Amino acid sequence: xxxxxxxxxxxxxxxxALYGDDDVEPFLGGGSARDAADVLAEVKRSxxxxxxxxxxxxxxxxxxxxxxxxxEVSDVHxxxxxxxxxxxxxxxxxxxxxxxxxxxxxxxxxxxxxxRLELACYGFNDAALRHAERVGFVREGVKRRAYLxxxxxxxxxxxxxxxxxxxx
Numbered sequence: 324x325x326x327x328x329x330x331x332x333x334x335x336x337x338x339x340a341l342y343g344d345d346d347v348e349p350f351l352g353g354g355s356a357r358d359a360a361d362v363l364a365e366v367k368r369s370x371x372x373x374x375x376x377x378x379x380x381x382x383x384x385x386x387x388x389x390x391x392x393x394x395e396v397s398d399v400h401x402x403x404x405x406x407x408x409x410x411x412x413x414x415x416x417x418x419x420x421x422x423x424x425x426x427x428x429x430x431x432x433x434x435x436x437x438x439r440l441e442l443a444c445y446g447f448n449d450a451a452l453r454h455a456e457r458v459g460f461v462r463e464g465v466k467r468r469a470y471l472x473x474x475x476x477x478x479x480x481x482x483x484x485x486x487x488x489x490x491x
Contacts, residue, residue: 325422327430330366330378330390337387338362338378346412349473350448355407365392374435381410381423388414391427393440401438403431408451424458432486439485445470446478455482459489 330338339359341347356362369378374395381389392407405427410420431437442460444451456462460482468476 324384325388325419325426326382327379327391327423327426328382329369329373330380331370332363332366334380334387335359335363335366338366338390341390341409341411344412347409350445350451351409352406352470378407379427381419383414383417383419387411388419389423391423393427393431395437396441401436403435403437403440405440405442408454420454421458424454428458428484428489432484432489437486439483442482443479444482445472446480452480455480460484461488 336359339357339362342351342355342357342362356365365376365378368376375398376395377391377393379391379393380387381391389410390407391405393403393405396402396404408420408424428440431440440460442455443466444455446452446465461484463481463483466479466481469479470477
């Protein structure tokens with residue numbers, strides 16, 4: 324069974340190791356937390372402002388398998404940006420990210436009342452692009468050469484999901 328829970332202080336060491344994994348790090352955003360102090364700050368903010376910011380642990384049968392994050396980008400327009408999807412290599416290719424994404428979508432749209440979810444994937448990250456489309460996101464466009472990552476400019480592919488997309 325796949326479940327989401329809000330990250331706590333006891334997850335910081337595990338999250339720091341996950342973010343530093345050689346199979347995970349190349350795909351994280353350039354501004355993502357990397358060291359334990361920054362990860363702890365994000366976990367504390369997630370607990371302090373759960374309607375505006377989240378760091379969620381993905382569990383499979385009670386075992387940590389990954390994490391997902393979000394942040395409110397517009398209070399007035401009820402828009403949240405999804406960020407920092409990381410699945411531990413031991414749990415890949417089992418549909419964990421897809422099921423967890425659907426749980427997070429429903430939480431944000433129906434429980435927290437967001438109207439629109441947005442995400443951006445590096446253009447080189449084929450797995451993330453396929454994942455976004457599998458879980459219902461609509462491709463909206465490309466920000467050309469938008470982000471400097473590992474010494475080269477990368478495109479960002481933009482996606483959105485609206486509340487009514489899940490209500491239909």
